[in-house]
Every structure is written in C-alpha cells, then in structure tokens.
Amino acid sequence: MFERLPSNWMLAIKSIGYWFWLISVLGIPMSYYASLHSQYSNAWPWVVVVVVFGVIPVLDFIVGRDPANPDEAVQVPRMEQQGYYRLLSLAAVPALIGMMAWAGWVFVSHDAWSWIGQLGWVLSVGTVTGSIGITVAHELIHKDPSLEQNAGGLLLAAVCYGGFKIEHVRGHHVHVSTPEDASSARYGQSLYAFLPQAYKHNFLNAWKLEAERLKRKHLPTLHWRNELIGWYAVSALFLIAFSLTLGWLGALFFLAQSAVAFTLLEIVNYVEHYGLHRRKLENGRYERTNPTHSWNSNYLLTNLFLFHLQRHSDHHAHAKRRYQVLRHFDDSPQLPNGYAGMVLLALFPPLWRAVMDPRVRAYYAGEEHQLSDSQLTHP
Template identity: 75%
Template sequence: MFASLSPAWMLRLKKVGYWIWLVPVLGIPLSYHWSQGSDRPNAWTWFVIGVVFLVIPLLDAIVGRDPANPDEASEVPLLEGQAYYRLLSLLTVPLLLGMLVYGGWVFSHTETWDWSGRLGWILSVGTVMGAIGITVAHELIHKDPALEQCAGGLLLAAVCYAGFKVEHVRGHHVNVSTPEDASSSRYDQSLYAFLPHAYAHNFRNAWRLEAQRLRRKGLPALHWRNELIGWYALSALFLLAFGLAFGWLGALYFLGQAAMACTLLEIVNYVEHYGLHRRKLADGRYERTTHEHSWNSNFLLTNLFLFHLQRHSDHHASAKRRYQVLRHYDDSPQLPNGYAGMIVLALFPPLWRAVMNPRVRAYYAGEEYQLSDDQHA
C-alpha cells in the first residue's frame, strides 16, 4: 500500500503514526464504558484482546510493509537529534501507569462481570502493559541517559519483571542466537517448552550478572547498589499499594496483568529468534551479531504500534540505535506477518512449525547442520 511513497514521505507519516500506541491504551477505558449497560458486559472486557490479536494481523496483511529506510548521511543524524521522539517514548510512562491504576479501580469496583469478564480485563490490561509498556521499557533501557534508564526500570517494575533490565542488555544481547541464551528459541522447540526455561533464566541470570558487576567493585551481591533489589522492592510497593487501595482484588489484578505482560514479552522473544544461530568460529567464539541473526518483520502497522521493535534484526546489530532510525534489511530472515499474528501462530505449535520450519530450513539451505545445537558442542 505504501511501496510507492518516497522515504521522505514515509518518515513524515511515521512521525505522526507512532502516536497509534494510544489506541490500545484508550481501548481499556472505552471497553469498560461500552460494557456498562450492555447485554454482554463480560464480552467487552475482551475487546482489546480481540483488536490486538485478530484485527491487527489482518490489517498488517492489508496495509503491508514499510519500504523506507532513513538516509544515513542526511536523515539519521537529524532524526536522532530530535527530542520529539524521545519525549514521545517517555510520555507513555505516566499514561500507562495511570491506565494501570484506573484498571485496578475498575476491576475492584465493577460488579457486573463474572469470572470471564474479570479474566478478560486482566488479560487486556496485561496485553497493553506488555505490548506497549515493555516495548517502551526495552527502548529506554538501551539508552544511556539516567532519565530513560529510570523510566524503563519503572515500567518493568510495574510488571514485576525488573530482571529484564539487567539480563536483556548484559545477557541476551551478548549471547543471542547461541545455546547460552535461553531467550533464543531453538529450531523445532515449541513455545510451551520454551517459556518455563525463559522465565527462570531471566530471573536467575539477572541476579548472576548483577552479582558479578558488584563483585568487580569489591561489593557483595546483597548490597544497596544492587539495582535489582531496588526495582523488585518497587514492584513489592506496587503490589502493596494496589492491595491497600483496592483490596485483595486489586492485588490479584496487579499480579495477573504482570503475568500476562511478562508472558507476552517471552512469546515475542520466542518469535524473534526462533531457530537462528550464530556460527561458531575456529577459535571457539561465536561470530559477531549482525542483522542476519534475528527475525525481521517490516509490516508498517505493528511497527508503528511497537516503536519499530519489529526491525529487530537491526536492533541486535546496533543496540544503541534509537527506534526512529532502525533499518530494514532485505537479507534478514523475514517473518510472514507482524508480531501480533505471529504470537497467535506460536500458540499452536503444529501450525507454527508448518509455517516457520520451512523458512528456517530455507534460510540455512546448504548449512543444515546449523539447525542442531550439536554444532556448538
């Protein structure tokens, strides 16, 4: 649909289009409003889920791909220097936290929902906190300014997944697409085999990496300078505040949305790296991470929703690069739909394998040994 537009026009379109993240955030209060007085109040709590995982994959196929990369010499320095893009990502933080508190109030005060309505509400809020909140947190924790680091940590604390701040940057980006990385899914591995290991590894490896950092400074792991202690304490304060403000239902709501958000993150990890490997060199080291070691998805609509997260190949090649200047590479492995559609597909392992295994095999044609972890032994 946009293939005929010039890169300059696409950059103007996307500058405004990034505000589309407000749609799922505003979908939360709208779905509550529409449920009131409705003959089917419980169904409306699933509205955001339906839009994200049913409507958006269809729209991705209709709207199509984003053909434009910014010019490295003239446009990238200008775009990276514009405070607009940084402020846009930071603005999500108070709005998302406000939505989270609002959701807790609604959950604890609405009596027209049965268990299915309450479940839909938790999953919908968790989807927004995972899709928008953790995506923005991911963008921010890769940046150097303290304000962005703190804002990213705050969003992760709000979903009880502070370990991601440490493990993702110092663990995942170092070991991506190798057997050492639990966030890189293996060829033929189902989502349900991947998730338990990913959860546990994210938590354990974050503590190990932070302990190593402190040890190099001559400090014990259990020290006030261990940032995980502070972020997890903040998560505990969130839980306490929701419990005090909204009772046990508020505490249940907070933990439920956090579980959904974290699960959504790990499913995205599964999608982003499925079956891809960095080659092991003669000296025993792995080749440098490039744009060939992560799945890319260049569908315009979800790229706008997710602040270019789907240009994940370039992100792993250039982790400090800001979202507005991430590039698409034709020679990166390409997903057949945006993340929303691929998440739905991953929930059904036979369908996932039918779609993705041939793509992995085609990508490693002539190097089929890459599909086995035996090559790394």
C-alpha cells in the same frame, strides 16, 4: 499500500503514526464504558485482546510493508537529536501506569462482569502493559540518559519483571542466537517448552550478572547498590499500594496483569529468534551479531504500534540506535506477518512449525550441520 510512497513522505507519516500506542491504552477505558448498560457486558472487556490478535494481523496484510529507511548521512543524525521522539516514548510511562491503576479500580469495584469479563479485562490490560509498556521499556533501557534508564526500569517494575533490565542488555544481547541464551528459541522447540526456562533464566541470570558487576567493585551481592534489589522493591511497592487501596483483589489484579505482560514479552522473544543461530567459527567463538541473526517483520501498522520493535535485526546489530532510525534489511530473515499474528501462531506449535521450520531450513541451506543436536539444547 504505502510501499511506493517516497521515503520522505513515509518518514513524515511515521512521525505521527508512532502515537498509535495511545489507541491501545485508550482502548481499555473505551471498552469499559462500552460495556456499561450493554447486554453483552462480559464481551467488551475482551475487545482489546480480540483487536490486537484478531484484527491487527489482518490489517498488517492490508496496510502492507514499510519501505522507508532514513538516509544515514543526513536524516539519521538529525532524527536522533530530535527531542520529539524521546518525548513520545517517555509520555507513554505515566499514561500506562495511570491506566493500570485505574483498571485495577475497575476490576475491584465493577460488579456487572462475571469471571469471564474479569478474565478478559486482565488479559486486555496485560496485553497493553506487555505490548506497549514493555516495548517502551525495552527502548528506554538501551539508552544512556538516566531519565530514560529509570523510566524503562519503572515500566518493568510495574509488571514485576525488573530483571529484564539487566539480563536483556548484559545477557541476551551478548549471547543472542547461541546455545548460551535461553531467550533464543531452538529449532523444533515449542513455545511451551521455551517459556519455563525463559522465566527461570531471566531471573537467575540477572542476579548472576549483577553479582558479577558488584564483585568487580568489591561489593557483596546483597548491597544497596544492587540494581535488582531496587527494582524488585519498586514492584513490591506497587503490590503494597494495590493491596492497601484495593484489597486482595487489587493485589490479584496487579500480579495477574504482570504475568500476562511478561509472558507476552517472552512469547515475542520466542518469535524474534526461533531457530536462528550465530555460526560457530573455527576458533570456537561465535560470529559477530549482525542483521541476519533475528527475525525481521516490516509490516507498517504493527511497527508503528511497537516503536519499530519489529525491525529487530537492526536493533540487535546496533542496540543503541533509537527506534525512529532503525532500518529494514532485505537480507534479514523475514516473518510472514507482524508480531501480533506470529504470537497467535506460536500458541499452536504444529501450525508454528509448519510455517516457520521451512523458513529456518532455508536460512541454513547448505549449512545443515548448524541444526545439530548441540544447537538445540539450552545450557
């Protein structure tokens, strides 16, 4: 639909379209108010989940791909300095935390829903805090200013996944698409085999990396300068606040939406790197990360919702590039749909393998040895 528009027009459209994240956040209160006095009261809490994973994949095909890359010499330097894009991502932080707190109050105080409606509510809120919240956090923790670093950490603490701030930047980005990275799914590995080790690795490796950093400063692991202790303390404060104000049901809601959010994150990790590996060189090292080592998805609609997260190939090759100037590369491995559709597909391993395994084999055409048993096993 937009593929023939001039690049300048597309960049202007996207500068406004990045506010689409508000649709997801506002979808939570809208679904609540729609449920009031409705004979389908228990259906409305599911609306956000249905739209994200049922409607958006279809709209991705209809709206089409995004053809626009900013000009490196002129547009990129200017766009990276524009505070508008930074403000846009930072504005999501209070909006998301406010929405989460209000949604917790609804979960506890609204008695018109059965357990079916309550389940849909938790899944919908977790979908928003996982898709928008963690995406914004991911953007912010890769930037140098302390305001953005702390804002990103706060969003991760709000879903009990503060370790991601450390493991993702210092672990995943170093070892991505190698057997050393448990966040890079192996060829033939199902989502349900991937998730437990991803949870475990994120937690343990974050502590290992932070302990190594403190050791270089001649400090013990259990020290007030341990960043993990700080962010897990913030998560504990969230839990205490929900418990004191909303009781045990508030605590349950907070923990449940957190689990949904960080599970969605790890499913996206599964999608982003499934089956792709950096080739091992003759000297025993892995080749440098480049745009061919992550799956790319250039569908415009989801890219607007997710701050260009789907241009993941460029992100891994140039981790500090801001979202508004991330580029699409035609030679990057391409997903057949946006992330929402791919997440849904990953839930059904036979369908996932039927769609994705031929694409992985095509990627390694002539280099089938790269799919050896040694590449399929996590450490």
